[in-house]
Amino acid sequence: MNLYVSVLAVIVFTLLTVSLARLGKVKTKADYLVAGRSLPAFVLIFTLLSSWIGSGSLLGGAENAYNHGFVALWQAGGGWAGLLLIYFIAPRARKFAQFTIPDLLEARYNQTARVLGVIAILLTYTAITSYQFIGGGDILHLIFPDLVTPILGRYILAAFVIVFTMIAGMSSVAYMDLFIGLLATATMCLALPVLIHRAGGWPAVHAALPETHFQVLGDLSFIQCMELFLPTCLLLLGNQSMYQKFFSAKSEKDARTAVVGWIIGTVILETVIVAIAVTGSALFPTGEVSKAPREILAYCGMHGFGDASPALRLLGALLMGAIFAKIISTANNWLFSPATNLVNDIYVRYVNPKASNKKILIVSRLMVVLLGVWALFQSLGTESVLKKALYAYTIYSAALTPVILAAFFWRRATAAAAVASIAVGTVVTVSWEFVSPHLPAAIGHRDAIFPALVASLICLVAVSLTTTAPDSQQLKPFGVE
Template identity: 90%
Template structure:
């Protein structure tokens, strides 16, 4: 246990040191919000990778893999599909070079689209931050079971995340991600073959589990796989945290190069995560973890190497530490992004347009604290990480991704249609849990992604065709950056 605690202490100390080291470089709004637009491709790759692969994959995806096998990769594959299109969007996003997605929405549509965009982002990003706190709390409880309960662990992690994020903004987040991304990728790739060997080899893993664990759809229906695929794909395509990283790039070339590295890293890391979870389901088919399968990766780190050599026990501790660090990293990113919205899109835009850089930095840090507390409150009422993840993904997928992609690729999309699309996508998603029980079971038992996305797209297309086309000024604002 001392080994796990020591590794965790080293990781937390290192992350704090990285954050403090970047503090002196933060003097302006641009420094805090987009790292002074100075991030090279190498740093961008790992901050994109770290912000994307968090508790949704490490807990929700791993839980799905423990129960259903490699069919869980349908969730990850949605992100991979989105990345292919992002390769072409990244340089255009860097050329636009503002601070937030609502900046883009107002430039292409209008102020109402900006405000509704902020609301959708706040709902999505604080929900995603909340289940990062759940994951971190679970790990702290596993390491210190007699001292830290899962709930207390959420409070502790919330304090870590708020502190790390508030210190230096995007610069702090990006360079922490570089350290975390390198460590997590290397550790998980090393741990997988060792765990397979300890399970008796891949054939033994295959024999111990149902054949469906190794099939394309497993024991899931095609619709269930699409319900995993679509929200993930559409969230990634419109993800503000990602666009904010592109706005932070040194150049358009760095943004595009970063996407190539991000694609490679994401495919490798998410496949490894699912493979570890599947191997873990063979190693630990019953017992404590079978009742809380979202903890399977951390459980493998703690119990999969416990009777091994000192070197392998260290690898297990590093695996546990890497998962914890990835969760912290993801929470930092998803907490920082909506704080940026409140500062840039509300405070500076409407409340105090002439605010000094010093005042903006103070307000930015205050917003991080307030949103961190809100995320913590949400975490206390959440039971299923996977369900919470899909809920958050669906809000963004239905409300924002269609209008963001239309801003880049469909000149006929109008401001009125964008406002209607964002509003309807948000309302259908948030209200689905109350409406669904009153619908026929074939519809009501489904997740909100299909009805919300269909309603949003219908509004965007139909209202656009019924209203006057946007003027050249609106189109030029985005095309020229």
């Protein structure tokens, strides 16, 4: 136990050191929100990787893999498909070089689109932050079962994240991600073959589990697989945190280079995560973890190396620590991003346009605290991480991704259409839980992604084709003139 505590303490101390080291470099709004637009490709790769792979993969995806096998890769595969298109978006996003997605929405559409975009982002990003708190709380409970309950762990994790995020903004987040991304990638890639060996080799893993665990669709239908695939794909394509990283890049070339590294790292790491969870389901088919399968990765770190050599026990502790650090990293990113919206898109845009850099930094840090508390409150009422993840992904996928992609790739998209698309996508997603029980079972039993996305796209296309097209000057910053 002392080994796990020591590793966790070293990781937290290192993260705090990195954050404080960046504090002196934050003097202006641009320094805090987009790291002074100074991030090189190498840093971008790992901050993109760390911000994307968090509790959605480490808890929700792992839970799915424990229960259903490699079919869980449909969720990860949505991100991989999105990354292929992002390769072409990244340089355009860096060329646009603003601070937030609502900046983009106002420049391409209008102020109403900006405000509705802020609302959709707040709903999505605080929901995603909330289940990072759940994941961190679970890990702290595993390490300190007699001292820290899962709920108390959420409070502790929230405090860590709020402090780390408010210190130095994007610069702090990005350089913490560099350390965490390297640690997590190396540790998980080393842990997988060791766990497979301890399970008796891959044939033994295969023999211990149902055949469906190794099939393309597993025990799910194609529609169920698409309900995993689409929200992830569309969230990634419109992900504000990702665009802010591109806005923070030193150049368009650095942005595009970073996407190549991000694609490679994401495919490797998400496949390893699912493979560890599947191996864990063979190693630990019953017992405590079978009742809380979202904890399988951390459980493998705690119990999969317990009677091994000191070196392997250290690897187990590092695996546990890397998962904890990845959750902190992801929470930092998803908490920081909506805070920038409240500052840049509401406070500076409408409340105090002439605010000094000093005042903007104070308000930015205050927003981090307030949103962190809101995310913590949401976490206290959440049981299923996978369900919460898909809900959050769907809000963003239906409300924002269509209009963001249209901004770069469809010159005919209009402001009125964007407003209608964002509003309808958000309303359908948020209300689906209450409306679906009153619909025919064939429709009502489906997740919100299909009805919300279809409604959003219909509004975007139909209203665009019946309203006046935007002028070429409005299109110029987006490369679609």
